[in-house]
Amino acid sequence: MVQSVLFFVLGFLCAGFVALMIAPAIWRRAVTLTRKRVEGSMPLTLAEIQAEKDRIRAEFAMSTRRLEMSVKALREKSAEQLVEIGRGREALKELALERKDKKQALSALEAKGEDLRQRKDQLQLLSDRLAQTEHALEKRVLELKKLEHMYDDASFSSSSRQIELV
Missing domain, CATH: 1.20.5 (Single alpha-helices involved in coiled-coils or other helix-helix interfaces)
Structure with missing residues (x-):
């Protein structure tokens, strides 16, 4: 072991x-x-170092240009959106003015409607009074006809009596 x-x-x-x-x-x-x-x-040589610097500068320039282009696009988009917002505000102002005009027109129409209702009520009242007056007038005409008939009868009977007396 x-x-x-x-x-x-x-x-x-x-x-x-x-x-x-x-x-x-x-x-x-x-x-x-x-x-x-x-x-x-x-890089070991000066040319290689310069080429590396140039490559880095070119990459930086490209990335800077891409950023500038995206910033420009964003600014244009922002300007378009501001214009659209302005249009929307103007449309809202127009709609508010139109709404105000329609409210005023509605108020005027409601006032006219109320006035027409009052006139209708007055006309109905006058119509009822006219019907009552016509009914009373018809009664009066009937009474006058009765009285006229009674007068004619009385006149006829008076003339008949005068003739009998003579």
Whole structure:
């Protein structure tokens, strides 16, 4: 059993020694690859640096232009909306004025309607009084006819008596 542990420890130490021998080579390779990647992403010459600046300026100019265009479009849209709001306000003013005129006309018509109702009531009252007066007049005419007939009868009988007396 001790022998197994010693073999295991010896194997572990050999593996560690081999790893220490290979590690610097792997480390150098990783450093080289990283350096190439960093150098590839960063400009090294003055022309490359100037080109990178120009690219960044162009991107900034493009984004600025896009923003300016969107601001211009928003301003135009805002101006159109303000014009539309102004039209709406004018329409509301016209509608309010029209409503006021219609209210006044309605009030005038209601007053005329009330006046007509009063006149109708007066006419109805006068019509009733006229009917009563006509009825009374008809009674009077009948009474006068009776009286006239009675007068004629009395006159006839008086003349007959005078004739008899003579």
